[in-house]
Amino acid sequence: EGAASWWSNIGEDRAELTAFGRVLEALERHDRKNANVFCEEIIALPSELSPAQRRECVEHVCFAISAQGLPFAVAIHKPDPEGDQRNFHCHLVYSLRPARRLEEY
Numbered sequence: 001e002g003a004a005s006w007w008s009n010i011g012e013d014r015a016e017l018t019a020f021g022r023v024l025e026a027l028e029r030h031d032r033k034n035a036n037v038f039c040e041e042i043i044a045l046p047s048e049l050s051p052a053q054r055r056e057c058v059e060h061v062c063f064a065i066s067a068q069g070l071p072f073a074v075a076i077h078k079p080d081p082e083g084d085q086r087n088f089h090c091h092l093v094y095s096l097r098p099a100r101r102l103e104e105y
Contacts, residue, residue: 006075047086
């Protein structure tokens with residue numbers, strides 16, 4: 001867990017993921033200047049679970065999104081050292097426009 005615990009079905013690294021986001025935004029703005037390109041959710045994760053169990057929960061949610069053909073990126077975060085130590089959560093970003101990764105970039 002932590003900032004390095006992220007994955008996506010649309011990019012192998014952050015540069016590829018960013019490139020996809022920029023292309024999608026450009027395509028959407030072609031038709032509508034105020035297009036809502038991405039949805040973002042912060043999902044609380046049970047602190048009682050092990051890191052592996054929390055990841056399994058997040059993978060279950062991501063599988064459902066991916067099964068619909070939707071692109072996503074997710075990161076699991078640990079609680080901040082100064083904050084509530086039960087604050088395990090993930091940040092999930094996805095698009096409602098179907099897309100899939102065919103190859104690098």
